[in-house]
Amino acid sequence: MQKDAYTLILDAIDEGVYRPGDRLVESELAERFGVSRTPVREALQRLETQQMLARDGRSLIVASLDHNQLAELYIVRAELEALAAQLAAKHAAPEEVRVLQNMIDEDRGQLDDPEALSRANRRFHHQIHLASHNRYLVQQLDLVHRSMALLATTSLAVKGRGEAALDEHQAIVDAIREGNGDAAASALRAHISRAFETRLTLDAAHHGTAGHWAEAL
Structure with a gap:
């Protein structure tokens, strides 16, 4: 079964490909995972809602825990x-x-x-x-x-x-x-x-x- 953009990004965070503080760029993620930008955008919004990602100015970064x-x-x-x-x-x-x-x-x-x-x-x-x-x-x-x-x-x-x-x-x-x-x-x-x-x-x-x-x- 092919993984969706949300799962692909979440797996990458879990595996340490992206670490706390790393910036996630929609276009780069779409190219990396071979998917279109729309599902990537939706996945990023979902991950931000779940507090897996945080805002740094206009950018989204992997969140960290205090x-x-x-x-x-x-x-x-x-x-x-x-x-x-x-x-x-x-x-x-x-x-x-x-x-x-x-x-x-x-x-x-x-x-x-x-x-x-x-x-x-x-x-x-x-x-x-x-x-x-x-x-x-x-x-x-x-x-x-x-x-x-x-x-x-x-x-x-x-x-x-x-x-x-x-x-x-x-x-x-x-x-x-x-x-x-x-x-x-x-x-x-x-x-x-x-x-x-x-x-x-x-x-x-x-x-x-x-x-x-x-x-x-």
């Missing part, structure tokens, strides 16, 4: 992700649990590549969302993760964070495998809390300014 927005996003994400893990412990099929385990095992081979690990991380979390078997929760988490695309670099590049994150992933999967919903939710919350703490530490190291960091759980 410190308060980041904190608010993590609060919501922690609760929704914890619920997904809790439901996955109840509803996930054995095959889904094996897929999650295989992801962790494969991701350990990417510890020297933070960007690849970050992409793998997104796939892992999305798989937990799907394992919850709750379409409405998946939809809400998709919106949250869309906002996470407005973060520009990965804290998985911090020494030791990648390995620690995978150990945290393992604790989550172990609890899901055991059918322990409370433990799965607790492990997921702890995982996101540690990731947020890493992000705040990075922020403080950059002269106390609000950092713009990519999804790194």
Whole structure:
């Protein structure tokens, strides 16, 4: 199925082709994606309405998150992700649990590549969302993760964070495998809390300014 202009632009932001602060030009996007300017214009208007894009004078740029927005996003994400893990412990099929385990095992081979690990991380979390078997929760988490695309670099590049994150992933999967919903939710919350703490530490190291960091759980 051919992707529409909205999805193409959103995917490009999610993949880091366009990062916070980058200017998006209608004609350049139309040429890049091989579509006409009208659907690009409509897609840009939709993304601006969703606060994925912001105005800089007459230009549209990829939006960024300030410190308060980041904190608010993590609060919501922690609760929704914890619920997904809790439901996955109840509803996930054995095959889904094996897929999650295989992801962790494969991701350990990417510890020297933070960007690849970050992409793998997104796939892992999305798989937990799907394992919850709750379409409405998946939809809400998709919106949250869309906002996470407005973060520009990965804290998985911090020494030791990648390995620690995978150990945290393992604790989550172990609890899901055991059918322990409370433990799965607790492990997921702890995982996101540690990731947020890493992000705040990075922020403080950059002269106390609000950092713009990519999804790194």
